[in-house]
Amino acid sequence: MIRDTGIGSKLWRTAVWAVVVVFVLNLLALIATVVIDSLSTRWLGTWLPAGFTAHWYADAWDEFGLTDVLVVTFQVVGAVVLISGALGVTAAYALARRDFPGKRAATLVFLLPLLVPPLTYGIPMATLLYRVGLGGSFAGVVLANLVPAVPFVVLVMIPFIEQIDPRVEAAARVFGASTWQLFIRVLLPLLLPGVLAALLLVLVRTVAMFELTFLTSGPTSQTLVVALYYAVFASGVRAGQEVDVMAVVYMVTTLVWLLLALRFVNPTQIVARAKTQGAH
Amino acid sequence: MTMTMASTRDAPPPRPAPSGEALRLAGLRRDFGGFQALKGLDLEIRPGEFVALLGPSGCGKTTALNCIAGLQPLSAGTISLGDRRIDELPPERRGFGMVFQSYALFPHMNARRNVGFGLAMQRVPRREAEKRIDEALALVRLSAQADKLPGQMSGGQQQRVAIARAIVIRPPVVLMDEPLSNLDAKLRLEMRAEIRRIHEAIGSTTIYVTHDQDEALSMADRIVVMRDGLIRQTGTPEELYERPAHADVAEFMGYRSKLAGRVVSASNGRASVEACGARLEVSVRAPVSPGDPVTLMVRPEDLVAGTSGVVATVRISEYRGRAFFGAAQAIDGTELFFRSDRPVSTGERVTLGARPDQILVFAGSGA
Amino acid sequence: MTAVPAGRPTAVPLRVRLAARGIDGTTMLVVPALLAIVALFVYPFVYGLVLSLQPKVGPFTASYRTFFSDPFLRETVWNTLVLAIPTTLLNILLAVPIAFRVRLMSNQRLLTTILVLPVTLGTVLVAQGLLTYLGPQGWFNRTLLALHVIGAPLKLTNNYWGVFASLVITGFPFTFLLTLSYVSGIDPALEHAAATLGAGAARRFGRIFLPLLVPGLAVTFCLSFVQAFAVFPSAVLLGAPAGSTHVISIAAYQAAFERYDASLGSAIAMVMGAVQLVVVLLALGARSLFYRGPVGGTKG
Numbered sequence: 001m002i003r004d005t006g007i008g009s010k011l012w013r014t015a016v017w018a019v020v021v022v023f024v025l026n027l028l029a030l031i032a033t034v035v036i037d038s039l040s041t042r043w044l045g046t047w048l049p050a051g052f053t054a055h056w057y058a059d060a061w062d063e064f065g066l067t068d069v070l071v072v073t074f075q076v077v078g079a080v081v082l083i084s085g086a087l088g089v090t091a092a093y094a095l096a097r098r099d100f101p102g103k104r105a106a107t108l109v110f111l112l113p114l115l116v117p118p119l120t121y122g123i124p125m126a127t128l129l130y131r132v133g134l135g136g137s138f139a140g141v142v143l144a145n146l147v148p149a150v151p152f153v154v155l156v157m158i159p160f161i162e163q164i165d166p167r168v169e170a171a172a173r174v175f176g177a178s179t180w181q182l183f184i185r186v187l188l189p190l191l192l193p194g195v196l197a198a199l200l201l202v203l204v205r206t207v208a209m210f211e212l213t214f215l216t217s218g219p220t221s222q223t224l225v226v227a228l229y230y231a232v233f234a235s236g237v238r239a240g241q242e243v244d245v246m247a248v249v250y251m252v253t254t255l256v257w258l259l260l261a262l263r264f265v266n267p268t269q270i271v272a273r274a275k276t277q278g279a280h
Numbered sequence: 281m282t283m284t285m286a287s288t289r290d291a292p293p294p295r296p297a298p299s300g301e302a303l304r305l306a307g308l309r310r311d312f313g314g315f316q317a318l319k320g321l322d323l324e325i326r327p328g329e330f331v332a333l334l335g336p337s338g339c340g341k342t343t344a345l346n347c348i349a350g351l352q353p354l355s356a357g358t359i360s361l362g363d364r365r366i367d368e369l370p371p372e373r374r375g376f377g378m379v380f381q382s383y384a385l386f387p388h389m390n391a392r393r394n395v396g397f398g399l400a401m402q403r404v405p406r407r408e409a410e411k412r413i414d415e416a417l418a419l420v421r422l423s424a425q426a427d428k429l430p431g432q433m434s435g436g437q438q439q440r441v442a443i444a445r446a447i448v449i450r451p452p453v454v455l456m457d458e459p460l461s462n463l464d465a466k467l468r469l470e471m472r473a474e475i476r477r478i479h480e481a482i483g484s485t486t487i488y489v490t491h492d493q494d495e496a497l498s499m500a501d502r503i504v505v506m507r508d509g510l511i512r513q514t515g516t517p518e519e520l521y522e523r524p525a526h527a528d529v530a531e532f533m534g535y536r537s538k539l540a541g542r543v544v545s546a547s548n549g550r551a552s553v554e555a556c557g558a559r560l561e562v563s564v565r566a567p568v569s570p571g572d573p574v575t576l577m578v579r580p581e582d583l584v585a586g587t588s589g590v591v592a593t594v595r596i597s598e599y600r601g602r603a604f605f606g607a608a609q610a611i612d613g614t615e616l617f618f619r620s621d622r623p624v625s626t627g628e629r630v631t632l633g634a635r636p637d638q639i640l641v642f643a644g645s646g647a
Numbered sequence: 648m649t650a651v652p653a654g655r656p657t658a659v660p661l662r663v664r665l666a667a668r669g670i671d672g673t674t675m676l677v678v679p680a681l682l683a684i685v686a687l688f689v690y691p692f693v694y695g696l697v698l699s700l701q702p703k704v705g706p707f708t709a710s711y712r713t714f715f716s717d718p719f720l721r722e723t724v725w726n727t728l729v730l731a732i733p734t735t736l737l738n739i740l741l742a743v744p745i746a747f748r749v750r751l752m753s754n755q756r757l758l759t760t761i762l763v764l765p766v767t768l769g770t771v772l773v774a775q776g777l778l779t780y781l782g783p784q785g786w787f788n789r790t791l792l793a794l795h796v797i798g799a800p801l802k803l804t805n806n807y808w809g810v811f812a813s814l815v816i817t818g819f820p821f822t823f824l825l826t827l828s829y830v831s832g833i834d835p836a837l838e839h840a841a842a843t844l845g846a847g848a849a850r851r852f853g854r855i856f857l858p859l860l861v862p863g864l865a866v867t868f869c870l871s872f873v874q875a876f877a878v879f880p881s882a883v884l885l886g887a888p889a890g891s892t893h894v895i896s897i898a899a900y901q902a903a904f905e906r907y908d909a910s911l912g913s914a915i916a917m918v919m920g921a922v923q924l925v926v927v928l929l930a931l932g933a934r935s936l937f938y939r940g941p942v943g944g945t946k947g
Contacts (some may be wrong), residue, residue: 124695
């Protein structure tokens with residue numbers, strides 16, 4: 001790194017860091033606002049609320065039926081993680097290990113759902129799901145969420161599988177392993193860290209997936225984020241603190257998994273598959 | 281490849297050194313947190329001299345080069361060119377040419393624009409710049425590749441572009457950071473001669489960093505051996521090869537066998553040393569007295585299987601054309617590397633000896 | 648190997664011929680996932696396209712005609728562009744200099760983790776937080792008032808600026824992390840080389856980094872823009888969904904699920920996709936004017 005010592009470059013450096021600090025401060029303040037409000041007795045026209053209480057949590061939990069919502073959320077997420085894991089890992093294995101005609105087209109099919117925003121394809125998809133009678137149902141929500149989840153697993157797993165030397169598998173064959181033994185004794189242990197990381201990322205993304213769930217869910221198949229949207233949408237009806245309680249519950253649910261995921265992956269991977277089109 | 285196009289086009293005639301100023305490094309220090317990469321480097325480099333900084337990785341040689349170029353700040357010390365202090369100038373105002381280990385060619389510019397970059401920065405008029413680019417490309421024998429992007433060239437060609445780019449600005453000092461380490465062995469040998477030829481042609485002071493002692497020995501006017509952020513020895517290639525000042529420099533220069541011994545008798549530059557259960561005659565430069573612990577070091581080609589010397593059991597023996605080279609173990613476990621003119625086989629007992637003047641003697645035992 | 652009599656080629660089994668082209672049991676593993684995506688993504692898209700051409704009444708283009716003739720609907724394209732393009736450009740403009748500083752940091756993990764937060768939490772939560780935070784009694788206005796920057800609270804919610812803020816809060820981290828990966832991909836030795844050749848900081852950026860970065864920035868722009876153009880929950884919750892932030896996704900949603908006109912809803916979704924495609928093609932077209940190749944080491 002070249003260290004410039006001129007005044008101009010010092011000013012520039014300070015300005016750049018100032019922008020970062022302002023951004024992070026605003027972000028943290030925004031999160032703090034939600035948390036503090038959910039715990040406040042009354043907060044109007046002052047820097048801090050008049051007093052603190054936890055009773056909104058009990059109120060909101062009952063009013064919004066959060067137990068049911070959480071159960072539905074984890075059922076949806078669980079189903080999406082398991083199905084996308086099974087479909088995605090096998091497809092990634094084929095794409096990583098074989099070169100076949102049409103491979104580029106297949107890769108493009110997996111890439112598109114990640115590039116097109118959910119709302120763009122969500123509207124025709126939800127229309128179709130309603131036409132075939134799956135709209136508003138649990139199955140419909142899971143199917144909709146598979147669209148971004150499966151390609152995500154595929155694209156995270158391809159580079160991971162590619163870096164496992166195929167000769168390891170060949171060696172296992174030479175030593176007499178059957179296909180099943182090869183899978184259980186050799187492939188599974190090698191793939192496990194990558195699979196875990198990919199599935200945790202899918203989990204976080206599915207908990208936070210608003211658009212597709214919003215378009216396809218009915219009253220009994222809402223996930224937490226959709227319930228939160230409706231609560232904010234109808235915010236005049238209830239005390240603002242109750243909506244913020246729900247926001248905190250949602251935040252905690254997401255962050256627990258996020259922190260867990262961050263033990264295995266680089267934060268950048270949550271946003272983008274690191275350096276897909278970057279160098280090399 | 282590039283050698284085939286070393287055509288009839290002649291290199292431009294040798295130019296005198298662009299600046300007759302000496303580069304002085306005084307007390308250079310560089311700390312990274314708690315780690316001292318340079319612990320006080322003093323060196324004066326004469327105008328036009330080709331100096332190699334030689335040492336194992338982590339010895340501080342690349343740090344030293346980066347500090348000279350201004351790419352890393354100094355923690356202490358001064359650098360001056362002639363009577364001007366330059367250590368406080370940013371790299372872009374020092375005007376040195378630098379060749380990087382990874383070449384660092386600008387991937388979006390063709391060879392010609394890469395070479396011309398420094399001239400454009402100096403706002404050299406276009407006509408003159410074109411002429412100088414042509415000269416520089418001719419000097420590195422790349423005139424025919426001028427319009428290629430770096431990605432379309434071989435490693436050797438990229439390295440030539442990097443050299444042309446560094447010298448076209450007529451720098452008072454050219455800095456080279458292991459420029460050959462990414463090339464294959466054959467190309468490396470060709471490029472050694474090539475760099476030396478270019479140095480003769482332009483005559484600018486050159487500092488060349490390498491960890492390869494062959495490279496340093498064959499190219500440099502003077503070699504500076506570094507270790508742990510300090511200079512261990514400075515001298516001409518012959519001096520370093522024949523008379524290393526320390527055991528670690530000797531090891532680096534290919535004195536592979538290392539025997540711990542004790543002086544039995546000493547007189548007139550000769551001494552008798554007992555080591556590995558044998559008595560060896562050695563010549564000594566510094567006075568020693570009986571009873572002193574010493575370390576003896578010998579090159580494999582000088583330690584020959586014969587009739588007198590240390591008795592050892594052969595562990596490895598391989599034929600390397602004309603002679604056999606091998607490793608053997610003395611009674612006390614010391615590992616010895618030797619030469620033999622007759623075939624020896626593993627497990628055989630040999631007696632290994634060397635001429636007194638071929639054995640280096642260092643005071644103290646161990647490293 | 649062995650000579651085969653002419654006219655009687657040895658029959659190579661189909662299985663072997665397919666395997667030679669890379670198709671065997673392992674290749675077939677791609678089929679289930681591929682079928683799932685075709686059924687759930689490709690087919691609905693085609694279905695939507697067909698549906699958009701089958702309006703309830705009128706000729707096959709009636710849904711598109713409705714969209715483009717009704718100013719309230721037509722203007723959603725403009726409303727959305729006015730939000731998406733400035734926020735995307737602002738995010739890139741902020742991301743590049745910051746990425747250049749962060750690239751030099753040895754421990755980037757804390758910062759990247761903080762920045763991943765808003766992306767992970769999503770737009771709904773950010774919208775709810777901003778409603779209070781940017782509100783007339785929120786900390787943001789109170790701070791500016793206390794610093795005497797403003798005399799009266801700014802109106803920042805239920806209008807354009809609320810949505811703008813939410814697009815910056817959720818869009819900047821995304822843009823930044825992509826930009827950082829491109830910036831880190833450039834070999835630092837290139838900067839060193841430019842410096843030793845006499846280029847100061849500004850010219851190192853203009854002559855070396857920027858040309859190498861433009862292709863990556865074009866991709867970053869496309870991905871960020873496409874996300875911003877599909878803005879939905881924050882435009883409803885934090886903006887003026889019937890006025891200045893009546894964005895195209897709101898129009899599509901209302902047509903399909905509030906007015907139950909599936910044909911019009913699909914038509915608007917297709918228009919949304921088409922606008923995204925046009926902007927992306929423009930950005931990528933501009934990118935093709937620049938060098939595109941490895942920007943790391945130039946080792947042969």
